[in-house]
Amino acid sequence: MPLRVWFAAIHALEMDPGLNVNALAQRLGITDTRAKRVRDRLVAATGDAERRELERIANTVRDWDQQWHSQGRARPAHGVTDTDLTRLKILEATVQVIVARGYSEVRVSDVALQAGVSTATVHYHFETKYELLFAALSNAMRGWFEGGSFDEDGSAITNLGAALRHAIVASPDRVDQIVWMDFSRLALRDARWAARLEELCLQWDSQLRGIIQGGVDDGVFRCIGTVDDAVMRIQGLIDGLAERVMLAYSDSPAPRVYRLVAESTAIELGIDSGELLEAIHNTPLQDFPSSLTFTTPKRNEP
Secondary structure, eight states: OOHHHHHHHHHHHHHOTTOOHHHHHHHHTSOHHHHHHHHHHHHTOOSHHHHHHHHHHHHHHHHHHHHHHHTTOOOOTTSSOHHHHHHHHHHHHHHHHHHHHOGGGOOHHHHHHHHTSOHHHHHHHOSSHHHHHHHHHHHHHHHHHHHHOOOTTSOHHHHHHHHHHHHSOOOTTOHHHHHHHHHHHHHTTOHHHHHHHHHHHHHHHHHHHHHHHHHHHTTSOOOSSOHHHHHHHHHHHHHHHHHHHHTTOTTOOHHHHHHHHHHHHHHHHTSOHHHHHHHHHTSOOOOOOOOOOOOOOOOOOO
């Protein structure tokens, strides 16, 4: 069964878990027998690790859907194409190399080896190393931004708790944060990267601002000063604590970090810190892979 069919099936069932075999077959353009086999296999994926992987793939497919829609393009009949899959493999391989070696040691040949493709294939998808690295950074940060998006039906405190839960670094091996910090150091010396990181940072700020403004409009939050000032102070606190956690300081365990962020944010917004801390703890954490296997390249001896 082509991988693109599996990806399209994951997307279809994620959008409509009750989709019957016949409807799934019609949507995928395959026989009922094959559709039943695919559906049974996906429904049976009840293990935590396997379910998280399927959800990650479904999120990726959704991202591509949004890109196709924004570009005025029709969704391919079978969902994700083999070209899209190759591009995703390259991006994930790039992140693995960055985490293992750091930005300065990333070589296109190593990315190609990790992805199991040729260097020509990498250059086909990404003309320059700069383009490749930024795409990898954006891909690594996707889960962070998804966690910061809010539910229009949720309460202001619930939405804020969810956003903070995903933004607070609770582990020194969170891949998205390792990549972010590595590129932040690069941005100190490269104006192009400073502009790119600011673009991503403003995206997160915008999401947090939307949540806080909604709470202010509903009469739940009472900011000290303006909403923009509140966003900057909260984000500054998170950034500072993130570095302590990433460097594994002994005085910065996750429970203490969550409590400090909840207390400071509660003062900032005039709400009860206990209620906010409860909302933070009650939010399921987006799956951020922390164990990545890097294939060490074999080099020819001189």
